[in-house]
Amino acid sequence: MTTTPAHPAHATAHATAPTGAHAALHARHRAVTPAWLATYYREPIELTHGEGRHVWDAEGRRYLDFFGGILTTMTAHALPEVTRAVAAQAERILHTSTLYLSTPMVELAEQIAGLSGIPDAKVFFTTSGTEANDAALLLATTHRRSNQVLALRNSYHGRSFGTIGVTGNTSWSPTSLSPLQTLYVHGGVRTRGPFAHLSDADFTAACVADLEDVLGQAEGTVAALIAEPIQGVGGFTSGPDGLYAAFKRVLDRHGILWISDEVQTGWGRTGDHFWGWQAHAAAGPPDVLTFAKGVGNGLSMGGVVARAEVMDCLGANSISTFGGSPITAAGALANLRHLLDHDLPGNARATGAVLAARLRAAAAELPAVREVRGRGLMIGVELVDAAGDPAPQTAAAALEHARELGLLVGKGGRQGNALRIAPPLSLTTAEAEEGAGLLIEALHRAGREPAGSERPR
Ligand code: PLP
Numbered sequence: 123m124t125t126t127p128a129h130p131a132h133a134t135a136h137a138t139a140p141t142g143a144h145a146a147l148h149a150r151h152r153a154v155t156p157a158w159l160a161t162y163y164r165e166p167i168e169l170t171h172g173e174g175r176h177v178w179d180a181e182g183r184r185y186l187d188f189f190g191g192i193l194t195t196m197t198a199h200a201l202p203e204v205t206r207a208v209a210a211q212a213e214r215i216l217h218t219s220t221l222y223l224s225t226p227m228v229e230l231a232e233q234i235a236g237l238s239g240i241p242d243a244k245v246f247f248t249t250s251g252t253e254a255n256d257a258a259l260l261l262a263t264t265h266r267r268s269n270q271v272l273a274l275r276n277s278y279h280g281r282s283f284g285t286i287g288v289t290g291n292t293s294w295s296p297t298s299l300s301p302l303q304t305l306y307v308h309g310g311v312r313t314r315g316p317f318a319h320l321s322d323a324d325f326t327a328a329c330v331a332d333l334e335d336v337l338g339q340a341e342g343t344v345a346a347l348i349a350e351p352i353q354g355v356g357g358f359t360s361g362p363d364g365l366y367a368a369f370k371r372v373l374d375r376h377g378i379l380w381i382s383d384e385v386q387t388g389w390g391r392t393g394d395h396f397w398g399w400q401a402h403a404a405a406g407p408p409d410v411l412t413f414a415k416g417v418g419n420g421l422s423m424g425g426v427v428a429r430a431e432v433m434d435c436l437g438a439n440s441i442s443t444f445g446g447s448p449i450t451a452a453g454a455l456a457n458l459r460h461l462l463d464h465d466l467p468g469n470a471r472a473t474g475a476v477l478a479a480r481l482r483a484a485a486a487e488l489p490a491v492r493e494v495r496g497r498g499l500m501i502g503v504e505l506v507d508a509a510g511d512p513a514p515q516t517a518a519a520a521l522e523h524a525r526e527l528g529l530l531v532g533k534g535g536r537q538g539n540a541l542r543i544a545p546p547l548s549l550t551t552a553e554a555e556e557g558a559g560l561l562i563e564a565l566h567r568a569g570r571e572p573a574g575s576e577r578p579r
Contacts, residue, residue: 140181141181142181143168143180143181144165144166144167144168144179144180144181145165147168147180148161148165148166151166158296162521162525162532162533163521163522163525164522167179167180167181167183167525168180169191171199171200172187172195172199172200173198173199173200174198174199174200174546174548175187175198175199175545175546175548175549175550175553176199177199177530183528184528185525185528185529185530186528186529186530186545186553186556186557186560187199187530187545187546188529188530188531188532188543188544188545188557188561189530189531189532189542189543189544189545190416190544190545190546191420192415192532193354193386193391193415193416193500193544194415194416194418194419194420195416195419195420195546196389196391196415196416196417196419196457196461196466196546196547197419197457197460197461197466197546197547197548198419198546198548199546201419201456201457201460203456203457203459203460204419204421204453204456204457204460206456207452207453207455207456208421208449208452208453208456210452211226211448211449211452211453212449214448215448216447216448216449217444217447217448217449218447218448219441219442219443219444219447220441220442220443220445220446221441224446224447224448224451226448226451226452226455227247227446227447227448227451229451229455230245230247230446230451230454230455230458231244231245231247231446233455233458234413234417234425234427235427237396238397238407238411238427239397239399239400239407240407240408240409240411240427240428240429241407241429242429242430242431243427243428243429243430244427244428244429244430244433244434245425245426245427246425246426246433246442246445247423247424247425247442247445247446247450247451248414248423248424248425248426248442248445249422249423249424249442249444249445249450250280250414250422250424251279251280251383251385251412251413251414251415251424252279252280252281252282252285252424253280253282253424253445254385254412254413254414254424254425254426255279255280255284255285255288255348255381255383255385255412256280256282256284256285257412257426258346258348258381258383258410258412258426258428259271259284259285259288259302259345259346259348259381260284260436261410261426261428261432261433261435261436262345262346262348262379262381262409262410262432263302263345263346264435264436264437265345265379265431265432265435266343266344266345266346266377266378266379267343268342268343268344268345269301269302269303269345270302270303270304270305270340270341270342270343270344270345271287271288271302271303271304271305271344271345271346271347271348272304272305272306272307272333272336272337272344272346272347272348272378273288273289273290273304273305273306273307273347273348273349274290274306274307274308274309274310274349274350274353275290275306275307275308275310275311275315276290276291276310276311276353276356276357276359276536277289277290277291277310277348277349277350277353277356278290278291278294278350278353278354278355278356279348279350279383281294283297283299283300283301284300284301284302286300287299287300287301287302287304288302288304288348290306290310291355291356291536292536293536293537293538294355305336305337305339305340305344306336307329307332307333307336307347308328308329308332309329309332309333309349309361309365309369310349310350310353310356310359310360310361311353311356311359311360311361312325312359312360312361312362312495313359313493313495316328317329322362322363322364325361325362325365326361326362326364326365326368327368329361329365329368329369330368330369330372333369333372334372337372337376344376344378345378345379346378346379346380346381346409346410347369347373347378347379347380347381348381348383349366349380349381349382349383350382350383350384350385350386350387350398351366351382351383351384351387351392351397351398351399351401351402352386352387352392352398352496352497352500354385354386354387354500354534354542355534356534356535356536357502357504357534357535357536357539357540357542358495358496358500358501358502358534358540358542359495359502359535359540360401360495363401363402364401364402364404365402366380366382366399366402366405367402367403367404367405369405370402370405370406379409379410379432380405380408380409380410381408381409381410381411381412382397382398382399382408382410382411382412383412384397384398384399384411384412384413385412385413385414385415385424386415386500386544387500388411388413388415388416388417389413389416389417389458389461389467389547390461390466390467390468390470390498390547391416391467391470391498391499391500391544391547392470392496392497392498392500393467393468393470393471393472393474393475393497393498393499394471394497394498395467396467397411399411409428409429409432410426410427410428410432411426411427411428412424412425412426412427413425413427416457416547417454417457417458418450418453418454418457419453419454419457421449421450421453421454422444422450423446423450423451423453423454424445425445425446461547464548466547466548467498467547469547469548469549470498470499470547470549471498472551473499473545473549473550473551473553473554474496474497474498474499474500474501474554476551476554476555476558477499477501477543477554477557477558478494478496478501480554480555480558480559480562481494481501481503481543481558481561481562482494484558484562484565487566488562488565488566488569489508489569490505490506490507490513490516490565490568490569491503491504491505491565492504492505492506492510496543499543499544499545499547499549500542500543500544501542501543501544502534502535502540502541502542502543503540503541503543503561503565504535504539504540505517505520505539505540505541505568506539512535512536512537512539513539514537514538514539515571516539516568516569516571517533517535517538517539517540517541517568518533518538519567519568519571520541520561520564520565520567520568521533521541521564522568523563523564523565523567523568524560524561524564526564527560527563527564528560529557529560529561529564531543531561532544541561543557543561545557
């Protein structure tokens with residue numbers, strides 16, 4: 123595990139960085155980038171370098187990073203193995219395209235196919251999670267000759283025209299136009315909605331009944347169900363373990379494919395399992411699995427794994443200019459090797475338990491905290507007002523206070539009222555304790571602010 127302390131030279135170099143650098147860059151950013159490109163913080167920051175679980179901003183401030191650039195810095199910042207692998211590959215050749223054979227790409231595909239649990243698996247590499255889900259939807263709809271798809275309410279699957287069409291979380295869904303006919307089912311949020319009061323078994327039975335009901339209303343063939351095992355952007359919510367096994371029994375009767383979107387839950391982040399689908403293990407593996415984010419530790423890589431029969435169903439040619447490029451595959455191979463050799467999924471389980479226990483204990487003194495949820499190093503903290511309604515202002519205030527205290531966390535949920543905690547999986551116990559302390563203090567400070575005080579979403 124990488125536990126390298128911050129290099130003192132960095133702190134010194136950045137102590138003299140100009141203040142006001144962020145404000146100037148923000149003005150330029152706003153002038154030339156889309157108005158809908160969301161940034162965190164009232165005064166957005168630029169992160170200029172990182173080491174281990176720490177990052178530094180352009181004005182010289184150091185932070186403990188509990189968000190990893192949206193769950194993407196999976197092992198550690200500046201992991202020497204990844205840096206060396208990328209540098210060595212860059213010295214040889216940066217780019218070739220999928221028109222030519224590539225040893226790093228084939229090696230990585232072999233490893234991921236083996237890890238996926240999917241029999242007779244083939245892998246197609248993309249450059250993002252959006253593109254991976256788009257490819258999965260193309261495969262499923264072509265294989266099944268139907269554009270009808272099931273998705274979960276409160277879901278997020280990407281920003282392209284196709285993936286917006288299966289994104290139930292409307293705050294990230296700017297158009298209702300879609301190439302797909304999507305039917306939304308229950309099950310992504312255990313503690314809210316019409317089934318929240320039920321036991322796990324009854325909740326699952328109610329969701330299955332809802333699925334059957336929706337299928338009864340579908341016109342002809344349905345291609346696939348796409349679902350995140352733990353909803354990421356949705357605020358780290360999920361249904362009970364085993365829900366997808368119960369869904370799968372229904373899907374199998376109709377021949378409907380199950381696409382597990384593991385863009386956030388993959389690679390052991392949930393601690394208990396290498397893939398999120400394994401919390402529903404009685405279902406067996408999904409027909410299609412998509413991944414991205416952590417595998418490249420920040421290199422632009424995503425992909426789809428599917429049974430050969432499904433993967434090979436496309437009749438026309440396809441290429442990817444950048445997908446599985448030598449440089450991203452070399453970096454991802456080194457990253458994955460480090461993760462497995464150092465049992466970082468096991469570390470995620472252990473340090474995640476420390477963090478969750480600290481936060482749950484503190485919640486008793488924090489009336490705004492409705493729920494601490496998630497597993498491993500994927501922990502959500504849902505915030506509400508005195509009436510028990512979502513409190514996005516409190517979440518925004520907590521995010522600001524955490525940053526002021528030296529801690530970066532994320533935010534999510536349909537109303538933006540859940541904090542998302544997802545540090546690199548090499549987090550040490552001392553860092554888990556330190557981060558928990560900072561976050562608890564940030565929550566106390568946010569709770570003391572008048573309700574409705576102005577904070578950005
Ligand atoms: N699927 C899930 C579950 C995600 O959380 C995301 C991004 O947050 C995506 C897909 C889209 O991935 P990307 O932003 O790499 O396109």
